[in-house]
Amino acid sequence: MSTKRRNQRSLPGGFPRQVLQWAAVAILVIIALLVPTFLESYGLHVMIIAFWYAVLSSSWSLLAGYAGQFSFAHVAFTAIGAYTTGMLGMHFDWPPLVGIVSGVLMAGVVGLAIGALVLRFKPAYLALFTIAFSEILRLLIRGEPQLTRGDHGLRLDPLLRLDVTSRVPHYYIMLAILVGCLFLMHWLVSSRIGLFLRAIREDEEAAAARGVDVVRYKVFAFAITSMIAGLAGAFYGHYTTILSPNMLVLTQMGLVMSMAIIGGVENLIAAAFGGILIQVGLELLREFGPWRLVIFGALLMIMLRFARNGLLTPLFRLLFDHGPQAEMQEGTGAAAEEAAPVAEEVTADGA
């Protein structure tokens, strides 16, 4: 994989490709802005939920694909964001906006704590720990109905006291959240932080030896992706105006993971598109009922086995000859890259 990356970097030219990329982004944003003119209410609802999934799958891909932490608690953090604002609204009558900010902060604080706890875990332990965390949270929400309304469902105020049926403002808000989060994450992964995260993913000890503050960046990645999930969840809560502990079942996490993996877990944009396309695809294939998810499950396994880069990443590469790694030109980047193949051999033996 790292050899592939190196080949790309050595390809000549960079300027026209960048223009092409930005042009593509601009076209997509314009299309997204125009969507409400040709979609009716239900279609917009599908798009809003698709954007929500896209935020989750792309932020999970930052955590898993870039930082190498395959957490199963990502959906739990979206629930933390949603339930925080919901409970503040129910018990203290806090307005949705303040609630959403509190939800994001709460997800960040819990993410910081969990991120610090799982820091030294091997992948299997990390997966087990985050499943346990997610499951405890679900049991707590179900078990304390006087706080969370449990299985009856927690009612939330609609955002900005908007009419629930008016989809257009919600559509634009969710689009803004998605685009904003993607820009933030793209900036992160193309900065030095992203470089450090990939170095840590490839070989933690080698990265530490080269002076990367492993603890700080791993915990940071966990906290920031948790906050993004929390933001998406808090908005989702005020949009749907009802929450239930079912949003935390592990198959939800499975869906988010399949979106990221089928899109391409090592590319934020591909993961986001994976989320949108799969959610829209699930809607279009509604007549097939639950068999849709069976097909996605099978597709997920086949992708994992034969196409680790997902379906969309190779397509993007074809179009733009571009991976998120394309910007790696700094000296440290080269150093981390050189270290990577060695590291891979070592882990292949040891793991």
Next chain:
Amino acid sequence: MDYLLSISTTGVIMGIIYALMALGLTLIYSILGIVNFAHGEFYMLGGYAAYLGLSALPGLHPLLIVPLAGLAGVLLGLIFELLFLRPIHQDRIDRPAEYAILVTFGLSFFFINLMLASLGPYPRRPPSFFSGTVDVGLMKISGDRLTASGFSLALVATLLVIINKTWIGKALRAVSQDKQAAAVVGIDALTMNSVAFAVGAGLAAVAGALLAPSFSVTPDVGAQPSIRSYIIIVLGGMGSIKGSILGGLIIGLVESLATGYFPDPTRALKYKTAFGLVIFMLVLLLRPRGLFGRKEE
């Protein structure tokens, strides 16, 4: 005192069944070095196999379907292992640890939705093994659960004999201790991988078939037993057979005692799994190698 004794007995009875399921997970972990995140779904499929088998053959004694359900689990496990896990050990996958987590989780997603699509979300319950209840101190235990526990005990004992006394058991232990050395003496690690995964999946399916008459089966029924098995193997020490048996008994007791003594009985049942989860997180944080785990290299 009587109350304590009866609660403990029910705990042990459940604990043996938990141990059976955890043993399958341990077998897989100690040979293949991966956690099977679809373990609960093999449990679920075992339950469905019992239900479907008994609807197809109404004359059969319900207990006789259990080995058949186990066999179905073995076959499914074998197919999955050959298709998706064998490539890991042929060095055809990069980042094998993450791949193993994701692909087994993908399998669980697939199985859950497969059963949801084909049989729907409704609970299915195969007929009882034996109707009636048995008094244990102050509590009544159903004949079904007692049968399930007895069957599990026999199966655990058989497994221990196989692992400790037979050639194949010796080969399995050799591979779990040192793959290279095992290869030197002519043990094919790839075969042992398939055997371990198939048997592990089969044990989960047996546990599912055994408990199906007591708890009935739904497509998402596997989540609780699989999480419980993760707790048990981490508590007992990943890869330790002794640890997973003892861990199963401990978790059975803890669930039963904590539920029995929790101040608010309506909430106690909802938190049944949570008690084990708290132990789990503590073990992971304070003593990650569990009771009998090998020291981390």
